[in-house]
Amino acid sequence: MQMSDSREIAASRDVVWQAILDPEVLKACVPGCTEMTGSAEEGFEATVVQKVGPVKATFKGQVTLADVDKPNSVTLNGEGKGGAAGFAKGGAKVDLAETADGGTLLTYEVEAKVGGKLAQLGSRIIDGFAKKMADQFFQNFQDAVEGPADPDAAEPGADGDENHKKGWFKRLVKG
């Protein structure tokens, strides 16, 4: 399956670029990611727990970067093996462009393939699942990088962890 979308992130292109190559950011943003090690240069090792329809599995796999054109574009290729659940693999080409107001326009094109039990049991829902995963990832990414529009809301409070986490990467790189 293939899909593409874009979203505007209220952070400079350099900040976005740095974030996208940071294993901590990726770990926090990939839905269901329990482990992420490695580096942009060497590639990342990841463990992701996910449930696709009736199939729940722990995927272990590699993410490698290709076509690195700092800070304009990069392609992330991933392949995960889920044991009896089958496999998933895919790539995301990410383009970053500066916007007039100093933000960044992130455009992505994602291609995903699944095999084994995932294809057999989940094929009808896999498109929707992949779209949800991508949306969630980029939403998490956006939240991590830019933080909430109102800085006060980022303070720990009654809203719980959700807001507490927002903008943590931006604060980190600024700090």
Add this chain to the structure above:
Amino acid sequence: MPKDHGIGASPKRREDVRFLTGAGNYTDDINLHGQAYVYFLRSDMAHGKINKVDTEEASQMPGVVRIFTGADFEGVGGLPCGWQVTDKNGDPMKEPAHPVLAQGKVRHVGDPVAAVVAESLEEARTAAEAIELDIEELPAVVDMKAALTDGATKVHDDLSDNLCYDWQFGTDTETTDKAFAEAAHVTTLELVNNRLVANPMEPRVAVGDYSRANDESTLYTTSQNPHVIRLLMGAFVLGIPEHKLRVVAPDVGGGFGTKIFHYAEEAFCTFAARQINRPVKWTASRSEAFMSDAHGRDHVTKIELALDADNNFTAVRTDTYANMGAYLSTFSSSVPTWLHGTLMAGNYKTPAVQVNVKAVFTTTVPVDAYRGAGRPEATFQLERVIDKAARELGADPIALRRQNFITEFPYETPVAVAYDTGDYGATMDKMEELMDIPGFAARRAESEAKGMLRGLGVNCFIEACGIAPSNLVGQLGARAGLYDAATVRVNATGSISVMVGAHSHGQGHETAFPQVVAEMLGIDESMIDIVHGDTSKIPFGMGTYGSRSIAVCGSAMVRATEKIINKAKKIAAHLLEAAETDIELKDGQFSVAGTDKSVAWGDVTLAAYVPHNYPLEDIEPGLEETAFYDPSNFTYPAGAYACEVELDPETGEVTIEKFVSADDFGNVINPMIVEGQVHGGIAQGIGQALLENCAYDENGQLLSASYMDYAMPRADNLPHMANYTVDHSCQTPCTHNPLGVKGCGEAGAIGSPPTVVNAVIDALQSGGHKVEHIDMPVSPSRVWAAMNG
């Protein structure tokens, strides 16, 4: 008044008592002392090069007894194909190796790569997760036409390409071309016969056992033909002589063809049991069944029909691509050729018929016989193109068919077979009567008043059953004889055990077969039991498929019973002190013609086993006879089917409102069982037409491997019983077997798919939609797309 016993009666199925009370003994009910369990690690890739299968960590896991890989089967035979097809150039088909566990490459999703034998299934499955597979993905080969292009990825590297054979059959090209050139009208149709999965209620199971004491192997398996499995596995795969190999197929919960074939798991369990000296059991999950049971159909065809100015059919030409899948399953090669091409004349006296079939290897599950096997594909093409021709010519589809019917028998078709008997006009008459064709216009008006479209579909079919005359199929490439056998063992007190080569897995043999013997002897059916499914008990018969059981095995049983009667008459003559030629057998009594002297059946059978007063100088004691029967021809059941559908133009949803089948099965032993067989066959035909589809994506991933995605027919997809008539009152008895029977198991699945599609097209045309064809399954989305396309 209908008969209440013997041939033609409908006693309830005696086997149902145990099936309906949970007392059946299926293969999965068999648990042997010390048994281990196997879990097969299967490829989740369609095609790949096996670099490494590392079992080191997995073999240390709890409960693991032993892990096998392809390397363990070096030097062991591969799974054989039972039919050698010769292509149009005279060359043998390409026959790739089919190892028990994958060697070198994986070739379809589900191809077994390793087998973990452990103390429990859970431990085996857990250990399989720890096997490290290094398989380098290769491009999948899914589309048949693309698979045959130059430079296409090869499924088997040692073959020159993906073409298994290019087969041509029937009328020569020059004559066929001439007929088309001279035709007043030619109708052409391109269509797909959708890939199906048989889905018997019981998934496959195998239990292998080995007795070191006498070096004997036993395989318990879900098979339609235990002797065929013993022959193939013993002789070709594992090298075990027959006397050291027993194959048992106990109660089997449906087969539909897919349990004919010899499968890797059967060979594995038998092999592994010898290796570890313990019983080894495998039970397929439903997911496993979808990716390891041989699939059915999967043809892509272009058919052309030539007619003269008077609407007489002058020629038929077909061009078919038939999917073999990744390996040649047991009878796969025969399905698109000899079980398909030979039926392309249908019920019609078309003088020229030419069939062209390219069989193609792809990285998909092997494809083989499924209920009907080749004959549904032939019927679908022919009856769809005739319907289209009728529309193009403005002819009545029933009249066009009638005009072209074969009416004189025997009839030699241009595609090798000779129909011995039939009356296609009679089944058409019966169908028209039961369908109330004249009332259709009013029913259509009623539907239209509700905003629905209504269509009427009719078609004929013919099939070749009673498989098969061995000398003929031998010439055509079959590597086995296709006779059958029966042993009638009369016991001392007169009860009878009949050991038969046919296997019953839903067909009701245990009820119907005794009806025949009871009728012949004039004794009660309750005195007769059928024994089947165990090579150590039954004579070497070839099993059940191709609607053959009653026609071939039943004939063997008749022959054996005739021998029993002849011998019993000799004994009776001795007891009655009369001439053997004067002895008559009626209602279980042997009497001397023209006298009141008689002895009962039980007196004779007792004398045979307690030969105190017995003609020992003339005949042996005992009363047990075996007969082998090899048919001299196929049988040719035929019929006319019709259905009416209602189509919702808002949604494209099709419902079947009325269905009539008028079949000619020759003589019928048990009408209730025959009707049940036809009901079941039609349900599967409607399933193919409206619902079922086995789908692969372009990467060779199997997308429909559960009942969430593979739509099986359910009760609400079938017409209400009040509008669902299966008739078999037209009977032209088979001329060459002693019972005059033709077989009924596959008819419904063969006859019904074109009926449904013809009706859907008729409904659409009536609504002004110029739709000529929709490929099966005719799902709401396909209908809607065709209407709005």
